[in-house]
Amino acid sequence: MNSFNLVDDPWLRLRCAETGEITEVGIADALLNAGSYGELVVDLPTQLPAIMRQVLLPIVLDALGSPADSKEWARRFAQGRFDERERNELGAYLETHRQRFDLFDPAAPFAQVGDLRTSKGETKGSALLVATAATGNNVPLFASRTEADPLPLTPAEAARWLVHAHCWDTAAIKTGVVGDPKAKGGKTTGNPTGPLGQLGVVMPIGRTLYDTLLLNLPIGVGGWLGTPQWKRTLGPEWEIRAVDGLLDLWTWQSRRIRLVPEDTDEGPRVTRVIVAAGDRLSVIPDKEPHTAWRANNPSTKIGRKTTTSSPLRPLRHTPGKAIWRGLNALLAVSGNEHVRGFETSELLDQLGGLAAEGLFDERYPLRVETFGMLYGNQSAVVEDVLHDLTPLPVAALRANADVHEFVLDAVDQAEQLAQAVNRLSDDLRRAAGLDPIPWDKAQRPGERVLHALDPAVRRLLHGLQNSTDADVVERAQEAWEITAVRATMQVADSVYASVPENIFAGREYKTDNGTNTSFGLGHAFHTFYDRIDNVLPFAQKERRKVASTTISGRPSMKRRYWDRVDEDGGWLPFDPTIKEFGPPPGEDLALMRRGLDTRAYELWEMCRFYTFKVDDDEARRGRVSREQEAEHAALALYGLHQQSKRTSMHRPGIGLGVALRRLRNHGKFSADAIDARVTAAATTIDPDALLLRLRGLVDLLRTIDQPLDYERLMWLIYDWHYEDRRRRARRRWALEYQVWNRQQDSDAPADSTDPEAMAS
Structure with a gap:
């Protein structure tokens, strides 16, 4: 006769806390040496809560009892392991119930019905x-085996999957068995999923198995313990009922199961099973400690009827949503007035209370692990397993702590940043004449922001575990916002890179109130920058710094020809020994204008105006660098612009878009005509075509004596040779032209004309 007793035979895989080695042990070894083991190693994440609830936690609770109060809990937790008295009591308990933990006992096998059978003696x-x-309708994508292929399970594997089935089994039709009065036609219908499948399981995890056991023990539940399944006699019949206590809840037998072992050369293997209907919960008790809760309306009106329901319902996890995005629910502890509509799990609320009493070290490396199951096709198949793990500062569980408020703010900021990028995407698509991405039809770009911020949030939570001083929290907040703004700007750049290059002026579209509005590239990014600055007040300087780095350029060892003015636009004093100062001679300007129809170094007389060093390798091939081409073009345009002008047409700090905006508002020319010319220039992708259009625009600027910054213009021309730089230059141009209104009627100071840096 086969025998496999879970008390002594190895089936629990545990990692040694000191060496990290994985070893298989029985229940007795795992509990008696719980302080020496770290985490449980499982085949599937959802096995962890199943093993803890179906086996380890109820044994500890039934054998040693619930901590009477917070001080007793703190005393037991501080031990770090079970003391001698507790070890003796655990050993005696396991010895008393040893027979009920035999996996293949013929009369009462563990978590099974010994004589379970169908009328035809069938098994699956x-x-x-x-x-x-793969089995029945539950066939994983790209499965390497079919239902016809045998799946021999070792006794250890069978034990782990047995308790998993009681917690997470699907809601499919179950086999009808002899002795089940509700079975019809050899089957039982209406089966719900396993009890954990109806929850979003939340478990606090400690450094060792012992710590994890204590972290998951509720305080003061001695009057609501109930009876574990191994103290009951189960038959094939089942019922719909309420739980009689925590032990009954944890060891709930949602299925009637029998494992059918067979002898092989490698030892006993389980290849056939019977899975029938089991007990059904009439209601999920509000004392369930391993889930957060969503507040429900006490009464809901449906048509003419008013239905009453429990004021709380379990909060299930959302597929694809990281655990930290749900911290508003996990941190909805007692006394929290900021988070409404949620209540955290009883265990996390308990830890917050212990920390408030000074009985739980706020620097303890607490982790929170979440588990869930996503079912499909009427909950008859498993579509996905939901699992996540994150560090959680203990101080965040205190409603009045600075860390608590900061963590909630950080999560909210991340969500708002994602929304800001989504709206930027919508605005850019409207400017391109496209419809925004429907929120329920595809992945929106804001999800990429949350994905990029995921490691930063987890590092933040881990860092806050080490110290909760106000200064540390403030520095952490600044560091977080800087990291967040950098990640958001990177995603925004990728969103901009995904839309056509002909976006500039935008298109008219109807708003929600029925009015027509035009939304261009500059408007889209100006609104986006405003949103970012409102969400991340500490990172405004960093956002402006990141934005300002989009301006190409580097210092020159030689003074550019047009650098003849001070910051206010006045000519620098003429020095006979340095002929570059003072107003430019007319013959120099005439020579530059001849350069409008030539390329760099084709007009040798202009070489004395160039400042970039000749690249010998390029020169041997008969080529010039992009920088030299851009400087030549800027000099030629400067010669056209400065012709017959007493004041300098080069003014540091006035971007091309600002100058053209003033041209548009001057009134001498039609605003629509200027818009058309500017759009034609800004949407070209060929540098030669850009220069041709700039020539006409500069000539118009000359007629109203409007200066501009030729250093910036030179680098804009340089940027136009590269797609990514061209897009950034076009965005800056659009911001200046479409949005930048500061000091339109006078020359703006040099430090205030970067539209990306000053968008807010």
């Missing part, structure tokens, strides 16, 4: 227990 493959194996 063991894959029925394994959530990730």
Whole structure:
């Protein structure tokens, strides 16, 4: 006769806390040496809460009892391991119930019904227990085996999947068995999923197995313990009922199961099973400690009827949503007036209370692990397993702590940044004549922001575990906002790179109130920058710094020809020994204008105006650098612009877009005509075409004596040779032309004309 007793035989895989080695042990070894083991190693993440609730936690709670108060809990937690008295009591408890933990006992096998059978003596493959194996309608994508392939399970594997089935089994039709009065036609219908499948499971995790056990023990539940399943006698019949206590809840037998072992050359293997209907919860008790809760309306009116329901319902996890994005629910502890509509799990609320009493070290490396199951096709198949793990500062569980408020603010900021990028995408698509991406039809770019921020948030939570001083929190907030703004700007750049290059002036579209409005490239980014600055007040300087780095350029060892003016636009004093100062001679300007129809170094007389060093390698090939081409073009345009002018047409700090905006507002020319010319220039992708259009625009600027910054213009021409730089230059141009209104009627100071840096 096969025998596999879970008390002594190895089936729990545990990692040694000191060496990290993984070893398989029985229940007795795991509990008696819980302080020496770290984490449970499982086949599937959802096995962890199943093993903890179905086996380890109820044994500890039933054998040692619940901590009577917070001081007793703190005393037991501080031990770091079970003391001698507790070890003796655990050993005696396991010895008393040893027979009920035999996996293959013929009369009362663990978590099974010994004589379970169908009327025809049928069994099914063991894959029925394994959530990730192909069986019936539950066929994972790209599965390497079919239902016809046998899946031999070792006794240890069978034990782990057995308790997993009681917690997470699908809601499919179950086999009808002899003795089940509700079975019809050899099957039972209406089965709900396993009890954990109806929850969003939340478990606090400690440094060792012992710590994890204590972290998951509620305080003061001695009057609501109930009875574990191994103290009950189960038959094939089942019922719909309420739980009689925490032990009953944790060891709930949602299925009637029998494992059918067979002898092989490698030892006993489970290849066939029977899985039938089991007990059904009449209501999920509000004392369930391993889930957060969503506040429900006490009464809901449907048509003419008013239905009453529990004021709380379990909060299930959202697929694809990281755990930290749900911290508003996990931190909805007692006394928190900022988070409404949620209540955290009883265990996390308990830890917050212990920390407030000074009985739980706020620097403890607490982790929170979440588990869930996503079912499909009427909950009859498993579509996905939801699992996440994050560090959580203990101080964040205190409603009045600075860390608590900061963590909630950081999560809210991340969501707002994602929304800001989504709206930027919508605005850019409207400017291109496209419809915004529907929120429920595809992945929106804001999700990329949240993905980029994910490691930063987890590092932040880990860092806040080490210190909760006000100064540390303030520095952490500044560092977080700087990191967040950098990540957001990178995603925004990728969103901009995904739209056509002909976006500039935008298109008219109807708003929600029915009015027509025009939304261009500059408007889109100006609004986006405003949103970023409002969300991240500490990072405004960093955002402006990141934006200002989009301006190409580097210092020159020689003074550019047009650098003849001071910051106010006045000519620098003429020095006979340095002939570059003072108003430019007319013959120099005439020579530059001849350069409008030539390329760099084709007009040798202009070489004395160039400042960039000749690249010998390029010169041997008969080529000039992009920088030299850009400087030549800027000099030629400067010669055209400065012709017959007493004042300098080079003015540091006045971008091309600002100058053209003033041209548009001057009134001498039609605003529509100027818009058309500017749009034609800004949307070209060929540098030669850009120069041709700039020539006409500069000539118009000359007629109203409007100066501009030729250093910036030179680098804009340089940027036009490269797509990524061209896009950034076009964005800056659009911001200046479409949005920049500061001091339109006078020359703006040099330090205030970067539209990307001053968008707010």
